[in-house]
Amino acid sequence: MNVQVLDPMHDVTDSIWNVVNTFLPIDLMPSDGSLVPSQLGGPHMAAFAGIVALAVLGGALVARNRLGRRHSFAGDHESNREEFVTDRERVRQLIRENGGRMKQSQIVDSVDWSKAKVSRLLAELEEDGQVTKLRLGRENLVCLPGHEPTASKSPEQPNE
Helix, strand or coil, rough: CCCCCCCCCHHHHHHHHHHHHHCCCCCEEECCCCECCCCCEEEEEEEEHHHHHHHHHHHHHHHHHHCCCHHHHCHHHHHHHCCCCCCCHHHHHHHHHHEEEHHHHHHHHCCCCCHHHHHHHHHHHHHHHEEEEEEECCCCEECCCCCCCHHHCCCCCCCC
């Protein structure tokens, strides 16, 4: 009675050997047990070398991207904060950097927005009390609270 023992590892090893032998045919020399390539070069060898090169290149790119992400989180914290500034905050910051007052046309020139968008944004900020718009001839002077010219305040307002 013959009992056949099933070895799952033997099946896996045979499968791997078949895949390797497809790309890189190897003859096992029974005399000394050494491995000798049955053909050097050829389309199978080129395909195998290409797959190995792509795998190495892919691994290098993944490693570079992961290292790059770690460094960018550590070093660019301030630049990340600037990316998430709202339009309203950007306008207020721009006016603040210019002494608390700016002509509306200067704001338009400083940002990449249309005149209509800047006008709409300033109207919203004025409605919320975050800026004051003063008409100077054909231009508007936009001021942060407390930075209005003294001549523009009513006599009831105390000078700050």
